[in-house]
Amino acid sequence: MAYTSSLHLSKHLLLPKPNRARPSSSRSPSFVRAARVVDGAPHVNGHSKKAHNGKVQINGAGADGKKGAINGHGVVNGKTHVNGHDRIHLSVTTGGGGQDGTGLRVAYQGAPGAYSEFAAKTALPGCETVPCRAFADALAAVDRGLVDRAILPVESTMEGTALRNYDLLLRHDLVVAQEINLFVHYCLLAMPGVRATEVRRVISHPMALAHCGRALARLGVDREPVEDTAGAVEMLRSNMMLDTAAIASPRAADLYGLDVLAHGLQDESWNVTRFLLLSKPPSPVAVPVDADAKTSMVVAHRGGSMAVVLKVLSAFSSRNINMSKLEVINNEAGVGEPRPPVMILDTGARGAPTLRAFPHVLYVDCEGAADDPLVREAIKEIEKFAVFVRVLGCYAADTNVYDLQ
Numbered sequence: 003m004a005y006t007s008s009l010h011l012s013k014h015l016l017l018p019k020p021n022r023a024r025p026s027s028s029r030s031p032s033f034v035r036a037a038r039v040v041d042g043a044p045h046v047n048g049h050s051k052k053a054h055n056g057k058v059q060i061n062g063a064g065a066d067g068k069k070g071a072i073n074g075h076g077v078v079n080g081k082t083h084v085n086g087h088d089r090i091h092l093s094v095t096t097g098g099g100g101q102d103g104t105g106l107r108v109a110y111q112g113a114p115g116a117y118s119e120f121a122a123k124t125a126l127p128g129c130e131t132v133p134c135r136a137f138a139d140a141l142a143a144v145d146r147g148l149v150d151r152a153i154l155p156v157e158s159t160m161e162g163t164a165l166r167n168y169d170l171l172l173r174h175d176l177v178v179a180q181e182i183n184l185f186v187h188y189c190l191l192a193m194p195g196v197r198a199t200e201v202r203r204v205i206s207h208p209m210a211l212a213h214c215g216r217a218l219a220r221l222g223v224d225r226e227p228v229e230d231t232a233g234a235v236e237m238l239r240s241n242m243m244l245d246t247a248a249i250a251s252p253r254a255a256d257l258y259g260l261d262v263l264a265h266g267l268q269d270e271s272w273n274v275t276r277f278l279l280l281s282k283p284p285s286p287v288a289v290p291v292d293a294d295a296k297t298s299m300v301v302a303h304r305g306g307s308m309a310v311v312l313k314v315l316s317a318f319s320s321r322n323i324n325m326s327k328l329e330v331i332n333n334e335a336g337v338g339e340p341r342p343p344v345m346i347l348d349t350g351a352r353g354a355p356t357l358r359a360f361p362h363v364l365y366v367d368c369e370g371a372a373d374d375p376l377v378r379e380a381i382k383e384i385e386k387f388a389v390f391v392r393v394l395g396c397y398a399a400d401t402n403v404y405d406l407q
């Protein structure tokens with residue numbers, strides 16, 4: 003049987019902790035933190051709103067997504083909000099997310115205007131972004147030393163872990179240097195003058211189509227996946243497609259001069275994607291002394307029972323180490339429709355790094371630095387019963403969620 007189960011996370015994605023003071027950067031005024039948390043509830047524009055069912059409200063978009071909506075279609079500032087979410091307006095202007103990116107080249111999948119590009123610019127203000135046809139090309143560009151970093155989306159609040167991107171990451175001798183969480187606000191874009199009623203087909207990245215499934219069903223349009231959201235917009239523009247719309251960011255609309263037919267197309271109002279910035283080892287970024295560290299690893303085991311999951315949990319919990327992600331992958335051969343085993347580059351292998359196949363794998367993120375004595379002990383304990391452990395990186399935990407303005 004092939005299955006994945008995920009106990010991950012996203013406490014961090016959903017409920018970011020109060021932020022340590024970071025210097026704001028004037029270099030990237032277009033990115034803001036989307037939510038700050040005080041007392042465990044996200045604050046947007048200084049308002050903390052918790053719905054009666056414990057879900058978070060943003061700018062009045064209720065947990066049922068219906069506030070301000072007429073037949074599920076809200077209209078705010080004259081724009082249609084298909085899923086009833088108000089467009090999120092933020093007044094928190096704390097600047098870019100991370101380190102100075104001046105002089106750094108960051109590869110991303112897609113055309114200019116893709117969410118990955120925004121995430122890279124937020125994480126490394128001032129960096130030069132390098133578009134690539136596919137994520138594999140972006141990672142290969144780091145491998146070959148053509149760029150300094152690649153950016154890879156690895157999970158989203160709506161879809162969980164992006165397994166295909168993890169597969170890619172594990173095949174390379176790269177380390178996680180930084181993380182960044184981006185609020186993903188989807189718009190429906192069309193050629194200037196095209197009306198919503200004229201749209202027969204919607205094109206976008208498969209993840210964007212999945213995140214907007216309910217809205218697209220309501221619109222009753224055909225869906226076609228393409229490589230990335232901004233690529234879809236570029237395609238509309240260059241082919242002058244008048245019966246087709248694209249799902250992409252409001253920034254992509256500005257960049258390519260398209261009309262925004264609707265905002266807030268995502269099925270869930272709280273739609274956050276987590277990206278990792280990857281570099282060649284050793285990581286060029288030291289975790290600042292005043293920052294919380296996070297360590298990501300992959301653990302391969304013999305399978306046969308879920309007891310190993312409990313052992314991993316116990317290795318961390320017995321040392322009071324918090325885990326922020328645990329993804330369980332079991333790809334057994336011969337039953338049902340198996341997924342192929344996970345291929346992991348064994349970077350510690352004698353001689354050249356070797357690709358090894360593992361059907362039973364766990365993806366783990368924990369709080370703490372890889373060289374913290376307790377984290378080291380936990381990993382040593384796991385190594386006793388695991389077949390293979392590879393630390394993917396140790397980096398500063400960034401619990402902020404950033405938004406495009």
Ligand SMILES: O=C(O)C(=O)C[C@]1(C(=O)O)C=C[C@@H](O)C=C1
Nearest residue numbers: 116117118155207209230231275
């Ligand atoms: O197509 C883009 O714009 C991307 O950056 C890729 C991607 C993804 O692969 O998840 C990134 C964020 C959004 O969730 C949608 C698509």
